[in-house]
Amino acid sequence: MSAKPLVFIDGDQGTTGLQIHERLSGRGDLRLLTLPEHDRKNAARRAEAINHCDIAILCLPDAPAREAAASITNPAVRVIDASSAHRTDPLWVYGLPEMSAAQSTRIAQAQRVSNPGCYPTGAITLLRPLVQAALVPADYPIAIHAVSGYSGGGRARVEAHEGPCALDAPAFQIYGLQLEHKHTPEIEQHAGLSHRPFFLPSYGSFRQGIALTIPLQLRHLPPHTTGAQLHACLAQHYADAAHVEVIELADAQTMAQLDPQVLNGTNQLRLGVHINERRGQVLLSAVFDNLGKGASGAAVQNLDLMLHHAATK
Structure with a gap:
């Protein structure tokens, strides 16, 4: 991961996406990537953006979130999905750090994290x-x-x-x-x-x-x-x-x-x-x-765990 990791917010115009963007916009330890309005429904442009970033945060309805995750071909890309598409999927780490003593570490090391509802x-x-x-x-x-x-x-x-x-x-x-x-x-x-x-x-x-x-x-x-x-x-x-x-x-x-x-x-x-x-x-x-803790705050909390782990590798 680069010195300043690139975080792509896919769906930054929705309620959760706007809040995440607001929480991250003033930070100097990362770079934010969002798409201009005319590219937001362009599948090719979105796929390009998600495969170019270090961590993608999906703020999309369930079906588009599944499509976005499936479009990832770059194995280095890590994902936080704020939709409910993957919350019971055993291949995704559930993003509630407080649920067990080991969960923060699991989130920090994960490639795929599903943000809780x-x-x-x-x-x-x-x-x-x-x-x-x-x-x-x-x-x-x-x-x-x-x-x-x-x-x-x-x-x-x-x-x-x-x-x-x-x-x-x-x-x-x-x-x-x-x-x-x-x-x-x-x-x-x-x-x-x-x-x-x-x-x-x-x-x-x-x-x-x-x-x-x-x-x-x-x-x-x-x-x-x-x-x-x-x-x-x-x-x-x-x-x-x-x-x-x-x-x-x-x-x-x-x-x-x-x-x-x-x-x-x-x-x-x-x-x-x-x-x-x-x-x-x-x-x-x-x-x-x-x-906050029910959406964007939790996503940023999980993002910070993932960023910290990447910085210490």
């Missing part, structure tokens, strides 16, 4: 350590409810809320009622679940941010499991994670509400364990920016 980022960081510790059974009937800012729906939904017809945009909208949301297999696989979780997403009339919750009944967990044990497991797992924080147990117990926008503009993820001992119920929560 926004909702799965919250669900997997909550569930995976608890399932691995056998505090939550892999076959527990998991139910995940989440509300995202409307930017999670891409340019069309942003236009609906910010364009000339914004007054007609719904204040709140639940979707995915067919229970076939494309993020569900990703959550099942990377959280270590043995059965498909129930996942119901929604959009609010705010631009960005996510609040995701997962209810648990203590009576359905292994005998004598407590909410404090669940919290301790998460706190230990993320003790050294720079971008994931676990709310102190006492603070979580006094919280009256979750603000999905509180971490907007950051790459941080905040996890909580809210316990009602008398009722035998626990609520797991995750709050983060769907355009």
